[in-house]
Amino acid sequence: MTATPDAAPILLEARALSYYRQDEPVFGPLDFSVRAGEVALIEGDNGSGKTTLLRILAGLLHVDDGELHWRGRPWRREEHLGDTVFLGHHLGLKSDLSARENLQVAAGLYGTRCGRHVDGALADVGLAGYEDEPVRRLSAGQKKRAALARLLLLPATLWLLDEPYANLDRTGIDLVNRLLAEHSSSGGAVLVTSHGAVSFLHGEPKRVRMHA
Numbered sequence: 001m002t003a004t005p006d007a008a009p010i011l012l013e014a015r016a017l018s019y020y021r022q023d024e025p026v027f028g029p030l031d032f033s034v035r036a037g038e039v040a041l042i043e044g045d046n047g048s049g050k051t052t053l054l055r056i057l058a059g060l061l062h063v064d065d066g067e068l069h070w071r072g073r074p075w076r077r078e079e080h081l082g083d084t085v086f087l088g089h090h091l092g093l094k095s096d097l098s099a100r101e102n103l104q105v106a107a108g109l110y111g112t113r114c115g116r117h118v119d120g121a122l123a124d125v126g127l128a129g130y131e132d133e134p135v136r137r138l139s140a141g142q143k144k145r146a147a148l149a150r151l152l153l154l155p156a157t158l159w160l161l162d163e164p165y166a167n168l169d170r171t172g173i174d175l176v177n178r179l180l181a182e183h184s185s186s187g188g189a190v191l192v193t194s195h196g197a198v199s200f201l202h203g204e205p206k207r208v209r210m211h212a
């Protein structure tokens with residue numbers, strides 16, 4: 001997963017990227033790049049801006065200072081919303097809708113990955129039999145799995161995963177690692193934050209260190 005050839009194209013590049021809240025720096029200046037096939041671990045203390053960085057890349061916050069490039073061209077958030085998928089602390093699931101309905105809504109907005117369909121994605125994350133269950137009746141780990149199914153379904157190249165291992169049992173952690181391995185080996189890229197010890201399947205990930 002991490003033996004990405006230097007020849008792999010750079011998908012995302014940040015140059016002197018900074019973010020401020022009420023004129024106080026949250027992070028930056030930050031320089032990093034992510035190539036196709038790469039998994040990058042975003043490291044930093046509590047409050048160092050890891051979630052904020054992912055929210056910028058997901059198009060939820062504006063870039064304050066510095067530059068972002070996508071495939072060598074300036075990143076414009078309105079053009080790139082479909083290139084990324086964000087899995088945050090809030091999973092982005094409507095609790096009164098079923099797991100299937102939630103995925104159908106996401107697919108309606110962003111399309112689907114070639115050859116992928118809703119029930120197949122739910123089965124792949126271990127939710128076969130729970131398709132029609134309202135999300136509010138799923139366990140925390142099952143909700144996380146429903147959100148992970150969105151990664152499988154949507155065509156986004158860059159996955160932005162904030163603490164993806166939270167609330168998952170050992171099987172769920174293995175599931176996340178399998179999804180990361182499959183996505184990166186098919187040319188996708190992943191930015192992931194984690195507080196815990198991360199046991200990636202194949203060696204050490206690239207590391208992006210936050211600093212204020």
Ligand SMILES: Nc1ncnc2c1ncn2[C@@H]1O[C@H](COP(=O)(O)OP(=O)(O)OP(=O)(O)O)[C@@H](O)[C@H]1O
Nearest residue numbers: 021026044045046047048049050051052053195210
């Ligand atoms: N909605 C908000 N309004 C104001 N300040 C915020 C908001 N969200 C985050 N912050 C502040 O921005 C800073 C960065 O927060 P962020 O959540 O990005 O950090 P983090 O590295 O992801 O933290 P953690 O490891 O605890 O999850 C913190 O000082 C936090 O207090």
